[in-house]
Amino acid sequence: MKIAVAKGDGIGSEIMDAVLKIFVANKVPLEYEFVEMGKWVFDKGFSNGMTPEAKETIEKLGALFKGPMETPKGKGVKSINVTARKTWNTYANERRFQSLHGVETVFSKAGIPIDVTVVRENIEDTYGGIEHMLTHDVALSRRFITRPGSLQVIRYAFEIAKTKKAKRITCGHKANIMKITDGLFLECFYEVAKEYPMLKADDVIVDDLCMKLVTRPDTFDVVVLTNLQGDIVSDLCAGLVGGLGFAPSANIGDHISIFEAVHGTAPDIAGKNIANPTALLLSGLSMLRHVGLTENAAVIENALLYTLESGIHTGDFGDKTRPPVNTTQFAEAIISNFGKQPKMNAREVEPNMPGTPAPFKLEKNPMMISKELVNEKIVGVDLFIESDEQPEEIAKKCLRYAGAKFQLINISNRGTQVWPTGSVYTNLVNQCNVRFESQDSQEVTQQDVIGLYLGLSANFKICSIELLNMWGDKRGYSLAQGQ
């Protein structure tokens, strides 16, 4: 089996060499095809940081093992890491954070063992990067959460929990505030949970989750979250076990998966052969397991744990009274410890079951769609207008255009209702949401909405509009604060 390898920038090259040296010494049955990705590829003029050949190879092989990469700053180009994750729909980011004997942390000192797997949705949320300035003062980022996207990552998290023999799987969310978006994610979580009755499934509000993770991290096992919350929680967990230098990362898709070190490229120490390859090695082990090479993964991981336990360390961690080894020596120490058993967290060695990757070649983009609900209808519209007038003035102008089909329901500013009732203590910005609903929730057409839009545009700049939809009796929009 062949995989694509991109060494990355800065220390990428030396830590990748160290890891591949370990793989080769362990006779890992993989072949490596090196591809061109990273800052130096941006510099060569490829605006997405990879050559067309690299893209083709990765899409052909389906697995990419990559070192840390840098995206040039201030050139308006998008992060190469994010582009790769999104283009190839690696919808789940999986990271397992474990206490490592030999890596001292506040929690290891307190005798609190950690073994938390964070599965983070990897495509959606504000990471879509869809942003607009509505007025000179008001910036908008569209945070979207989809049902199929949520189901996809949540299902993966449950599968991981099963493989891990986890006791608990927890959904982190903020559905008490983001009732529709995170509400949807949470609904999907409990929908999937029904298929896994052997797993204890529960949910925690994300701020509470973070408080609990810094006090009792040992009570969590597998945690699944939306993108930004998952990003924050996974780096928090990396901190609990000693930092990004000890945290693996796998980006899983249906066709292409990416295994990478997510720490920086450390240009200051690049080329000195002193960088710590542990995070990249752990990411590589997660790749071996992903392709069924469980025996190689277990033997190498046990050798790594044994090496750490015996006090061998690179300069960035470990017992300062003992001299550090360099990157190559660290790899050699691991190789010399193949077959040894660590005292803590030894992995069971199970025989390899390499999957034969199903040959795939997509002809068109996969469309993910739920069964359509019946009785979808438009019942109104939110018009986001620019104005520095008082709510009463705006309402007066808007009422003129409501016509027979619509009624002006309310005006809100930054989500707080300011008309027909509100508080004079609510500060305003120069953009507000004017909500029109149809009379008696009758269905209206897009043409009706456009008619209203056209009328109002004579008086206001309308920055943005959103239809108000209903599915059966279910309202597809939130109420304003105070409505």
Add this chain to the structure above:
Amino acid sequence: MKIAVAKGDGIGSEIMDAVLKIFVANKVPLEYEFVEMGKWVFDKGFSNGMTPEAKETIEKLGALFKGPMETPKGKGVKSINVTARKTWNTYANERRFQSLHGVETVFSKAGIPIDVTVVRENIEDTYGGIEHMLTHDVALSRRFITRPGSLQVIRYAFEIAKTKKAKRITCGHKANIMKITDGLFLECFYEVAKEYPMLKADDVIVDDLCMKLVTRPDTFDVVVLTNLQGDIVSDLCAGLVGGLGFAPSANIGDHISIFEAVHGTAPDIAGKNIANPTALLLSGLSMLRHVGLTENAAVIENALLYTLESGIHTGDFGDKTRPPVNTTQFAEAIISNFGKQPKMNAREVEPNMPGTPAPFKLEKNPMMISKELVNEKIVGVDLFIESDEQPEEIAKKCLRYAGAKFQLINISNRGTQVWPTGSVYTNLVNQCNVRFESQDSQEVTQQDVIGLYLGLSANFKICSIELLNMWGDKRGYSLAQGQ
């Protein structure tokens, strides 16, 4: 001086009694007017959880001291805490997290002292709660960040840093991903920083911040963040010092401020007189300082710290080998320790300087608006359409309507470009963004946009639209991933 007091639900009543007993014993020169707010007020039929009299009193007095409150679940009502914060524009949430001698945590055991103040923007972000289902599968939450709102909270954070004699003020953000919204917040931060040259101002990406907070919390002093990130970071910090039971909270506005315990109402122990009043007391002390009663605040805080140091504790914390005291006894112990000096973190006693609250009565909503930039023009539009067709098919239909004024720039799905170029491995949901820009960035009118909208609506359901604006040469919208 008079303040409004709402005892709250559950344990609210007994912990408020304990705190007011301490205030009275310390001869705090305040009068208290009790107001009706909380779950029981919802239950009486007031849909926002407070009586009109309560609202009037709070608006008249300008300061509210409140116990924990519960919002009834599943009734579609909004959180009373959030409603209060937003209606009265308490734009800054300020929480100071300090190691307390006598409250054991992982960090106290490791000998890492903590004194971090988190200032969180309290109105904007996804807390606007403006959410829509665009299709049955796609939920959208509008995350908005405004320039005046950001300046307001950031300026407050710098003032707090000055008062605290902080060495460092840090902006936490995710501007590497949310370049326009968090980019705006970060820009405002450095704009305000110029006015405070004596303070070291820097910024950290929020995930990195969380990793650093769980490893080296002692390196942070004052941190300012947007709403959701601030929510997460402040609860994380509460965990570092022992949990919400030891974390004060102040919501600061220009006219009205709210000081509250943010822990739960603990209905299981309500009425038993065993709850821990520390968080509410600390919030009360922050109120005393806010109204200039610095001497009372320092004397009471020193007595609290002395009491904790001496090992006195309620049942939820402290040395388990020593019997706990009840709520009343805890308050009495503090009263008996007035004048004593704690060994650690003793506050300097400075004379009271009660401010005479400026009489205020707003006649209209304050409008916050920056100096308008010139050369604002519309240069295109994003149309978010519902479709389960392939990008090529959608493009074919859209091209028909571009007309002479517009060109079809691209189609993206969940933020990733899928037309004119893209990857077949990008999974689609049934909603995509069709971007039209004007020829050569010429200015177009709202009528031009409406014409395009009308044309496309013959073929598609258009869930949502956003204008593409420019200010001078500055583009007011992001590019799609891969564009």
